Amino acid sequence: MQRMQILTKDELAVWTWLVSKGIGNAMYGLSGMIGCELAVTGLSLKQIAAKDAAELLGGPENMVVGIYLTISGDATGHLMLAHDPKIAFELIDMMTGQPLNSTRHLGEMERSVMGEMGNITGSFFLNALADATNMTLTPSPPAVMIDMAGPVLDVALTKIMQEQDEVLVVETAFGTANRQISGTFLVMPTMEFLRAILKHSFFTSIKC
Amino acid sequence: MLNTLDRTTVAGLGEICVSREPGVTLACLGLGSCIGLCAYDPVARVAGLAHIVLPESNHNESSKVSGKYADIAVPLLFAEMCKHGAVKSRLVVKLVGGARMIQSAGFDPVFEMGPRNLEMTKKALAAEGVRVAAADTGGNLGRSLWLEVRSGKVLTKTTGTVPREL
Numbered sequence: 001m002q003r004m005q006i007l008t009k010d011e012l013a014v015w016t017w018l019v020s021k022g023i024g025n026a027m028y029g030l031s032g033m034i035g036c037e038l039a040v041t042g043l044s045l046k047q048i049a050a051k052d053a054a055e056l057l058g059g060p061e062n063m064v065v066g067i068y069l070t071i072s073g074d075a076t077g078h079l080m081l082a083h084d085p086k087i088a089f090e091l092i093d094m095m096t097g098q099p100l101n102s103t104r105h106l107g108e109m110e111r112s113v114m115g116e117m118g119n120i121t122g123s124f125f126l127n128a129l130a131d132a133t134n135m136t137l138t139p140s141p142p143a144v145m146i147d148m149a150g151p152v153l154d155v156a157l158t159k160i161m162q163e164q165d166e167v168l169v170v171e172t173a174f175g176t177a178n179r180q181i182s183g184t185f186l187v188m189p190t191m192e193f194l195r196a197i198l199k200h201s202f203f204t205s206i207k208c
Numbered sequence: 209m210l211n212t213l214d215r216t217t218v219a220g221l222g223e224i225c226v227s228r229e230p231g232v233t234l235a236c237l238g239l240g241s242c243i244g245l246c247a248y249d250p251v252a253r254v255a256g257l258a259h260i261v262l263p264e265s266n267h268n269e270s271s272k273v274s275g276k277y278a279d280i281a282v283p284l285l286f287a288e289m290c291k292h293g294a295v296k297s298r299l300v301v302k303l304v305g306g307a308r309m310i311q312s313a314g315f316d317p318v319f320e321m322g323p324r325n326l327e328m329t330k331k332a333l334a335a336e337g338v339r340v341a342a343a344d345t346g347g348n349l350g351r352s353l354w355l356e357v358r359s360g361k362v363l364t365k366t367t368g369t370v371p372r373e374l
Binding site: 060154 | 220221222223237238239240241242261262276307309310311321349350351352367
């Protein structure tokens with residue numbers, strides 16, 4: 001098995017700092033889009049077996065709306081924004097100016113709204129990382145899925161498992177002050193992504 | 209329906225489970241592009257399940273999760289079952305999963321592992337001389353499956369539907 005190298009203390013500190021900066025920017029972008037302020041309520045970095053990754057989204061059979069983007073450019077990786085379907089529908093209502101509980105399924109228009117949310121989150125996150133490291137990081141067009149957490153995560157895990165059996169994941173929970181809207185933002189870098197981004201971080205004195 | 213008193217053993221991504229305990233049900237929960245390969249010997253009452261993630265190993269056999277690649281998982285599952293008393297020529301094989309989860313334009317088809325997983329699993333089965341008795345594959349929705357060791361009965365459930373016997 002190709003066991004992932006565990007990051008050194010310094011590398012972990014740099015990665016944590018970069019991710020926090022990226023996620024702060026992503027929440028700023030997302031807040032602007034949905035018109036209310038979102039805050040990070042929990043952020044953790046985990047190294048877990050790929051087979052256990054669905055537990056991050058409530059277990060393999062838990063229904064979620066997942067917005068998936070891949071990262072390309074100077075490094076590759078995977079981003080997944082996941083919501084409980086009920087909350088995803090509420091977000092769509094908020095963004096389209098409809099009364100709450102108007103949205104009950106994901107049609108073409110609703111998928112497009114969710115995709116736009118993924119675009120904003122992904123590009124704001126990657127812009128912050130790219131700025132801090134002088135790298136080119138581009139998000140792919142978003143893919144919106146409504147299904148069980150297992151199948152939704154499969155799209156990213158199959159690519160990751162071509163290289164490794166474990167996944168280094170940044171799990172972010174966020175919500176509004178009254179926590180009515182919450183979601184999970186997963187950042188799943190490939191080892192190549194981590195190596196590239198850490199190398200760039202060390203060589204380009206980070207603008208802390 | 210399955211006996212709810214049964215103990216469920218879940219095959220996670222890339223795992224192989226084999227059992228001949230009548231009180232056990234083997235399961236794959238939340239299959240997307242992955243394949244749940246079910247095999248059952250109705251005489252020896254040995255059941256086996258592989259949760260296949262990727263089509264080809266490209267001779268990279270260093271992975272700890274032995275059922276990860278279709279080309280390795282198929283012979284390995286059969287070998288494990290034979291160790292438990294199954295006979296390959298008696299195996300009833302059923303396939304579940306292999307969905308195409310991403311329907312968005314602009315995504316590289318390389319991300320569509322489902323059809324490739326299916327193709328390679330069928331190829332590996334043909335190489336073993338084993339035919340597929342039943343399948344619930346393709347489409348663009350996730351699935352779960354349960355294989356009852358006592359009877360060899362396979363139940364599948366597609367997202368948003370009720371379980372049905374395969």
